[in-house]
Amino acid sequence: MNLIGKIFIVLIAVMSIFFMALAMAVYSTHQNWNELAKSTQERVRGLQDQNNELEAKNQKLQDTAAIERAARTKAIATSETRLLQSQQQLQQSRTQLNTLQEEHNTAIKSVELAQSQLEQLKGQIISLRESIAKAQTDRDDQFQRVRELTDRINQAEGTKLVLERRLQKLTDQYAQANNVLKAHSLTIDTPVHSIPPDIEGIVQASTNDMIEISLGSDEGLRRGHTVEVSRGDRYLGRAKIIRVNSDISVGQLLTEYSKAPIRKGDRVQTKVR
DSSP, X not given: OOHHHHHHHHHHHHHHHHHHHHHHHHHHTOOOHHHHHHHHHHHHHHHHHHHHHHHHHHHHHHHHHHHXXXXXXXHHHHHHHHHHHHHHHHHHHHHHHHHHHHHHHHHHHHHHHXXXXXXXXXXXXXXXXXXXXXXXXXXXXXXXXXXXXXXXXXXXXXXXXXXXXXXXXXXXXXXXXXXXXXXXXXXXXXXXXXXXXXXXXXXXXXXXXXXXXXXXXXXTOOTTOEEEEEETTEEEEEEEEEEEOSSOEEEEEEGGGOOSOOOTTOEEESXXX
């Protein structure tokens, strides 16, 4: 074998190795085109579904935007209408305000004129009052003098009559008092603080030897006074007052005068009639 043959052998070996590597590379990159096509179709369908969804969402958003635009347009129109009405009302209010301001100014002028006239009338009234007061003062002074003199005369006559009547009354009372003192064997110097007033009451509570009665210092009852107790026409006994308040008193029953037990409601009196 010559050199060329060896070269060809080496070249064939190298080419064999190259094509083997190429075949292996081709085999490693081989794909199943049918499955790839199916996968691609599924992806296309998924993309189409997504596209349809997006288009539906886009349409919905467009519809919503259209509704919002319509509502906004309606709201703007309503607001413009209300604004126009408010402007008209404001203009009317301004007109009314101007009218009222003019009426107010006219009323103020009328009041000022009336006040000026009133001040003039007040001055005239004050002058007339002063004249009337002066005339009344002069008349009252004269009338007062006459009345004072008349009152003095009447008072003197009345005082004389009253004194005469009082003197007669005192004389009669003195005579009666003397008769009463003589009838009771008393004199003008006899002490009277121990004599109870002629009063009546009722028994409010009763024990064996004590009673509480509805009479007190307001009625003139004093400690040491005695009271008589009865029920109807029946005499029950006597009690001596040992404690006195303004409206109630407490008495101790005197056993020597006791005729029957005393109960609540029995009559109490300072003098037996």
